Amino acid sequence: MELEKIKRAYFVGIGGIGMSALARYFSKRGVRVCGYDKTRTRLTETLAEEGIAITYQDLETEIPADFHRAGPEVLVVYTPAIPKDAAILNFFLQGGFALNKRSQVLGIISLGMTCIAVAGTHGKTTTSSVIAHILQDSLYGCTAFLGGIAANYNSNVLYGNNNVVVVEADEYDRSFLTLHPDLAVITSMDADHLDIYGDAGSLEESFRLFAGQVKTGGRLFVRAGLPVQGNTYAVEQPADVQATNIRVEDGTFVFDYRDNQGTIEGVASRLPGRHNIENATAAIAVARQLGISAEKIRTALGNFKGVRRRFEYQVVRPDCVYVDDYAHHPEELRACFSALRELYPDRKLTVVFQPHLFTRTRDFAAGFAQVLSTVDDLLLLDVYPARELPIAGVTSAMLLDLVSGPEKALVAKEAVTTVIGQKKPALLVTVGAGDIDTLVEPLKKLLDHA
Known part of the structure; x- marks a missing residue:
């Protein structure tokens, strides 16, 4: 082509x-x-x-x-x-x-370009979006293909005039093996897409193959603890690249960034949660490899508005906070809930969750049940099938039976606004990768006028 x-x-x-x-x-x-x-x-x-x-x-x-x-x-x-x-x-x-396939076309577009590829079972959309924003905001420039709508640009594609391209490297169907990046990031390797890979070991091997495709002389950044060789990054633990001194100031997470080039102090990020500090740390490491200055990085992080449906605030009032998030894997849910607890420790957490795919619900039922049991009030929707046919015995009712939270219920999607109107939650989050996003505007409208 x-x-x-x-x-x-x-x-x-x-x-x-x-x-x-x-x-x-x-x-x-x-x-x-x-x-x-x-x-x-x-x-x-x-x-x-x-x-x-x-x-x-x-x-x-x-x-x-x-x-x-x-x-x-x-x-x-x-x-x-x-x-x-x-x-x-x-x-x-x-x-x-x-x-x-999409990945094949990305591989062809990126041929002859400086390719920055971000892979991971979660975290890749935010990380690639932060990298692209730092490059654009600093006037370094790039073309970028993102897995979400970057709020600063209201788009999932950015256009640049230079020879640099940022891509989200998708592990689904081993698609990312069409890429040969100059700089790469692996954010996570939690078991997922087992309908494709069969087991976690096969998924890990695919990531190792991706790591092996980084060009000679290139650089790979890997979250500390993952079974892949590369420059490690981490939050508050030993690594080649670190985020330290993490604190919340006026509702904003602030941290210090440290690598072998030195320290960038007082980096403020609108992205909530320690998992997003981790994502920002990887993005800063890539920007430093490109020679972008500490001050430009700090400025870009400070004005990055996030990605649609990634911990996206919908309502913020003294009596009510409503957040919408794309989380659809147990570890993503855990990160989302942890950020909410850290920001709003005294509020009752109400969660509306739509499981995504019958196979994922089946394969990670125990993990979903464990993390959903940590919330105060759970409203569980039917499984969103996407590309799949139903699997006997795999239902939201099955999952709800495994949850041990204090308040839990199955709710039809069309009844959610009515139920939320009755509950008047102080802290609400809608989570899922299906069509739960169609509830966002009705819930926002309801809570804005409550």
Whole structure:
């Protein structure tokens, strides 16, 4: 695939956060971009507003005529989440088109560029977004493909005029093995995607292969304790790169950064929680490798507004705080709840959680139950299936039976606002990676006027 020859691009599953970033990139290059997704969302509507044609019907007749013949000027990108029997996918398969995964396209875009890749079962979206923001805010510059909407830019893709690209390296389906980064970060390697990997050992081996693809002379930063060789980073423990002297000042986390180049004191971050200090520490380490000054780094961290649905404040009042978060793995939930407890130690914590995928719910039921048992009041929604069919016996009711918290209940998604209106929580968080985000605006409106 030669980027300069591409005149038309079709995205099968265009509504995904990573796919939509690529769609925007090619549209910005002047390429005619079209796509299909099964669900209309705010993101797909935004893409349409930007001039990208999207259909929500899986029919061959919905494919524009100028996409009916394969050739070097036509790019077709698909997500593995699309069912194998999808009509549009099979039209391209049977038509002799070369189909590309998102990661393959990122690999081709990043060829010949200085590639900064962030991998991890969690933490990679925030870390890559912080790196991209430091580069943009300091005027160093970069192009970036992010796994979330960066609030400073209201976008998941940033455009640069230099030869530097920041990418989120996705471990799902071993996609990140198409990348050969100059600088890389591994934030975490907790067991996940066991429907793909089978066991934690296979997942770890995939991360080791990714680490081995860092270019000769490049640099890999690894969170301390992970079974991969690299420069380590950590919060309040021995490592090559450290965050120390962590404190909360006026509701903001502040810390000192330390590496072999010296110390940056009093780094303030709007990102709450020690897990986000860890993410910021990795981002600073990358920025230091690029020669960005301590003062520019401190300034950029101070004005970084975060990523949509990553500990995103929706309501902040003396009597009510409402946060929305994308957490969908036990360790992500633990980090989110820990940050809330540290910031608001005297408030009762009410959680609305939507489990994501039947396989993940089955594989990590004990872990989910343990962390959900630590909250004060749990409202559990049905499992969001995404690409999966139901699995016998794997339900939210099964998970709720394992939870030992003081207050817990199964709640239909359409009843959540009514229940929350009755409870009037002092500290509320909605968490999950499915369609729980459709509750955010109704809950925000409800609590704003409570």
